[in-house]
Amino acid sequence: MDTHPLVARRSAAVASGVSSLLPGHFATSAEPGVLLDQDGTRLIDLGSGIGVTTVGNAAPAVVAAVARQATEFTHACFMVNPYEGYVEVCERLNELTPGSHEKRSALFTSGAEAVENAIKVARHATGRSAVAVFDHAYHGRTNLTLALTAKNRPYKHRFGPFAGEIYRAPMSYPLRDPADMTGQEAAQRAISHLDAQVGADNLAALLIEPIQGEGGYIVPAPGFLPAIADWCRANGIVFIADEVQTGFCRTGTWFASEHEDVVPDLITTAKGIAGGLPLAAVTGRAELMNAVHPGGLGGTYGGNPLACAAALATMDLMLTNDLAAAAIRIFTRVTARLAPRTGPHLAEVRGRGAMIGLEFAAPDSTPSPTTAHAVATRCHEAGVIVLTCGTHNNVIRLIPPLVIPTDLLDHGVSVLCDAIDSLGQV
Structure with missing residues (x-):
């Protein structure tokens, strides 16, 4: 071979x-x-x-949707000429993601790009700069997301220096934690760590995978995520759920945050969103997403029309089946x-x-x-x-x-x- x-x-x-x-x-x-x-x-x-x-790979409905779109136009750049497919994907995300509050979405190309933009939104909206992440986290391979990612090899080794104002807290890891540690106790451990080393008033955002992916498919103990989310809300910290890998029906709900009724302020998605085409998104509270000045979010290929057509067909398949x-x-x-x-x-x-x-x-x-x-x-x-x-x-x-x-x-x-x-x- x-x-x-x-x-x-x-x-x-x-x-x-x-x-x-x-x-x-x-x-x-x-x-x-x-x-x-x-x-x-x-x-x-x-x-x-x-x-x-x-x-599925090359799902017929996705292929047909992309082929139809390709005969109309393959690219227009939403920042120059908007198009309906981008708007419709945002409408779907606003409807499907957890919470009944008013939401807005922005589309990007990769999960790392979505994470970076979620951090930008949180920093802009709060006027703070510090960001909290967790042990074993994986959030991408760009400079900022490598700072957020915990694992050295193969991701971070000799690629620094990385973006600053990133702080790491202990994750709930039931197999490795003390046998009698509850989710609430693991959350308090993380909160105490952040309070002491960063200060809640300095944190713009806390970013977490509801189930860690590259870090080891770690499912936090019950009660951990709600306690962390409650602490964020009480202290004006934007709670960001990185659902790039856990989103879109993967864990048995549309989004893994739903397992414990956690409603993120912002949620990042990618991977399963578009049946194999590159697409990512940040969806969140309208007052946060709209806090950014016009032109502050975007990208040449974000929400490409072919990827949007694929995403709409993909979401239809998930609902129908x-x-x-x-x-x-x-x-x-x-x-x-x-x-x-x-x-x-x-x-x-x-x-x-x-x-x-x-x-x-x-x-x-x-x-x-x-x-x-x-x-x-x-x-x-x-x-x-x-x-x-x-x-x-x-x-x-x-x-x-x-x-x-x-x-x-x-x-x-x-x-x-x-x-x-x-x-x-x-």
Whole structure:
């Protein structure tokens, strides 16, 4: 596989800093839950292009919507000539995101860009500059979002200096926290840390993933998010939910904040929003979003008409097919087989909906990246795409398309189970 001419062409043309998990498999086409490579090999896709192809890769309705738009115009730049698709996506986001308050939205191209703009809005609206984030957080790869991101390698290493006025607090991490620590106690730990080291009056915003993604699919203890949100509201701190990976039915609700009835002031979205096309958004309270002066938000490609057409078709599919319920069914089916395998190597199976993490540990309970890598490698060799994550690279994450056929899901999980079971034989 590695001797294929495409491998040599890639090496000669692409910067080595851009890595590929499966460097010998070049995607050529897709089916629901399957990628096909240059040799016709079928790979069961439990990664969705890192959470993007939620409604399936090349979903016919999305393809048709993009094709229709492409015959009309491919770009106009909303800052020059507005168009209806951008407005309609904003209307949908204002309606779908948590809370019944008046909202406004702005569209961008990537999740990192959305996060940066949410920080801009919060700083502008509050007149403050400090921003709080959490241990294990991942918010992007630009200079500001790298400052927000916790993990050094491969993201931050030797790319500094980073943007300032970023402060980090301890996250609720039930597996690693004291066994009797409640969500409210974990929240108070974080609040005390921020009060002492930053001061609530200096914080423009607190940014958090309702379920951490790259940091390890960490689901905070019940009560943690509401307590943090309440503290923010009591102190005039803009509570920003980064739902780039958790949004759009992924966790069994439209947005993960809804699991505990948390209503963010601002919410950032991307990934699953547009069926594979690049689109991102910031949605939030009208008084915050409208505080920014005209021209202060925007970007040449933000809300590109092709991406907007894809997003509208994607959201229609999610509503029509109740993909939030599909995510719950996936969680039930997958965890029923994986949870019984917790033990000496598999420390925990956790998650919500079709966002499931498997944390691997050594006998002394310390993180074991070598075990996670071994399991993932066995899966890849058997034609199943799984992704690793975690600050210590010791977590395997399952994030399949919500439309994956049951037989493919079952087969992929069987391969994963066999790889886990084989750990007891070495």
